[in-house]
Amino acid sequence: MTFLRPTLLTLACLLASPGFADDLPSLGDASSAIVSPQQEHQLGRAWLAMLRSQVSQLNDPQLKNYVETSVYKLVETSQLNDRRLEFILIDSPQLNAFAAPGGIVGVNGGLFLNAQTEGEYASVLAHELAHLSQRHFARGVEAQQRMQVPMMAALLAGIIVAAAGAGDAGIAAIAGTQAAAIQEQRRFSRQNEQEADRIGILNLEKAGYDPRSMPSMFERLMRQYRFDAKPPEFLLTHPVTESRIADTRNRAEQAPSGGREDSMTYQLIRARVQLIYEETPGLGAKRFRAQLDENPKNDVARYGLAIAQIKGGQFDDARENLKPLLAKAPNEIIYNLAQVDLDSTSNRLTEAQSRVDRLLTQYPRNYPLNQVRVDLLLKQNRPADAEKALEALLKSRPDDPDVWYMVAETRGLSGNIIGLHQARAEYFALVGDYRQAIQQLDFAKRKAGSNFPLSSRIDARQRELMEQERLIKDMMG
Numbered sequence: 513m514t515f516l517r518p519t520l521l522t523l524a525c526l527l528a529s530p531g532f533a534d535d536l537p538s539l540g541d542a543s544s545a546i547v548s549p550q551q552e553h554q555l556g557r558a559w560l561a562m563l564r565s566q567v568s569q570l571n572d573p574q575l576k577n578y579v580e581t582s583v584y585k586l587v588e589t590s591q592l593n594d595r596r597l598e599f600i601l602i603d604s605p606q607l608n609a610f611a612a613p614g615g616i617v618g619v620n621g622g623l624f625l626n627a628q629t630e631g632e633y634a635s636v637l638a639h640e641l642a643h644l645s646q647r648h649f650a651r652g653v654e655a656q657q658r659m660q661v662p663m664m665a666a667l668l669a670g671i672i673v674a675a676a677g678a679g680d681a682g683i684a685a686i687a688g689t690q691a692a693a694i695q696e697q698r699r700f701s702r703q704n705e706q707e708a709d710r711i712g713i714l715n716l717e718k719a720g721y722d723p724r725s726m727p728s729m730f731e732r733l734m735r736q737y738r739f740d741a742k743p744p745e746f747l748l749t750h751p752v753t754e755s756r757i758a759d760t761r762n763r764a765e766q767a768p769s770g771g772r773e774d775s776m777t778y779q780l781i782r783a784r785v786q787l788i789y790e791e792t793p794g795l796g797a798k799r800f801r802a803q804l805d806e807n808p809k810n811d812v813a814r815y816g817l818a819i820a821q822i823k824g825g826q827f828d829d830a831r832e833n834l835k836p837l838l839a840k841a842p843n844e845i846i847y848n849l850a851q852v853d854l855d856s857t858s859n860r861l862t863e864a865q866s867r868v869d870r871l872l873t874q875y876p877r878n879y880p881l882n883q884v885r886v887d888l889l890l891k892q893n894r895p896a897d898a899e900k901a902l903e904a905l906l907k908s909r910p911d912d913p914d915v916w917y918m919v920a921e922t923r924g925l926s927g928n929i930i931g932l933h934q935a936r937a938e939y940f941a942l943v944g945d946y947r948q949a950i951q952q953l954d955f956a957k958r959k960a961g962s963n964f965p966l967s968s969r970i971d972a973r974q975r976e977l978m979e980q981e982r983l984i985k986d987m988m989g
């Protein structure tokens with residue numbers, strides 16, 4: 513993860529510049545006087561764009577959709593006021609999840625590997641959401657300002673370290689220069705951690721989960737990493753102690769029993785993530801087959817085996833394994849998408865297309881289904897139809913760089929060159945490359961030529977992006 517260093521250093525320096533602290537409003541009692549919710553929102557989006565340019569991400573629509581849906585469901589019963597969230601799924605098998613100011617929720621693939629039930633997964637996210645709802649970030653900044661140390665550098669570095677999920681020595685060194693700040697931050701962290709546990713447990717219970725999932729997760733993590741010289745980042749920022757487990761256990765036991773512990777959907781999504789981190793599809797297939805041999809009724813293992821076989825090119829075996837699953841649950845989107853994947857990979861495009869169309873009448877707004885429809889249209893060399901389908905998808909996911917990337921590709925294929933440059937501009941802005949974004953709009957304007965309404969629209973967007981870039985620079989420097 514050495515590629516992270518230049519950006520981190522630049523940012524740390526920018527943030528450490530003396531002018532920054534002086535420009536801020538004077539210290540008030542309320543944390544909001546230091547960093548306003550609106551500033552948090554803008555900073556959050558800026559960090560997200562920067563993060564996206566620095567870490568590799570998981571772009572599986574089914575996984576993205578699951579994380580977004582499950583977190584929004586938790587948010588409904590949380591204390592979060594500002595519910596405009598953005599998500600980043602980081603391609604790392606290390607256990608980690610984080611919530612950054614401005615409503616940025618980050619989840620590592622490793623959370624799925626470690627959390628054995630949906631309740632355990634949700635307990636980590638409920639805890640992280642509590643950090644957001646209690647505005648621990650803004651309070652942390654206030655505490656550091658009191659110490660008169662460079663304010664946000666340590667916090668920001670911490671968030672990026674967490675996001676990268678890497679114990680990189682370079683990052684550790686940068687964090688080390690802020691030792692005083694971090695020490696002070698820790699004092700607050702202990703209180704913050706307790707509060708996040710307490711409020712997270714309440715949220716879990718209100719959302720219908722069994723809150724005992726939280727101490728269960730902590731207990732298992734402690735057993736698992738007790739003798740590990742290098743525990744995962746999440747445990748470094750969230751030390752699991754006996755007293756913390758006892759605290760959460762006591763609180764959770766006060767809740768009535770009968771809450772939800774797990775779901776089939778979680779287990780199926782977890783199987784997808786497990787397959788991502790297998791060295792080869794063959795190894796994945798072997799592991800799922802062993803589980804299936806142990807219990808032939810284990811549908812999750814059968815599903816895992818089927819998708820491993822698709823990935824490994826064993827199409828006939830995959831078809832045999834999907835058959836009983838689809839017979840049992842003909843409307844399960846996850847099984848159907850596996851069948852679509854199989855048909856599409858083995859060149860049965862008509863079958864795949866009609867299955868997707870049938871499902872879309874049932875679930876018209878489902879993101880993975882709409883995405884796979886676009887993929888299929890492109891595969892059938894119908895870029896104009898794909899472009900139309902993508903416009904609809906953009907309405908529901910206007911800030912998703914993966915979607916904008918596809919839009920650019922598709923517009924290119926259908927010969928919409930101005931649209932291609934506009935889409936590239938949106939993509940680059942979302943991944944933090946404003947220079948390229950603005951340049952793409954120059955290309956678009958040149959193409960638009962004498963089409964005045966269009967070129968003035970492009971011009972207006974370009975000014976917006978320049979303004980955004982300036983705002984971020986001001987805020988950070």
Ligand SMILES: [Zn+2]
Pocket residue numbers: 639640643704705708749750
């Ligand atoms: Zn925490």
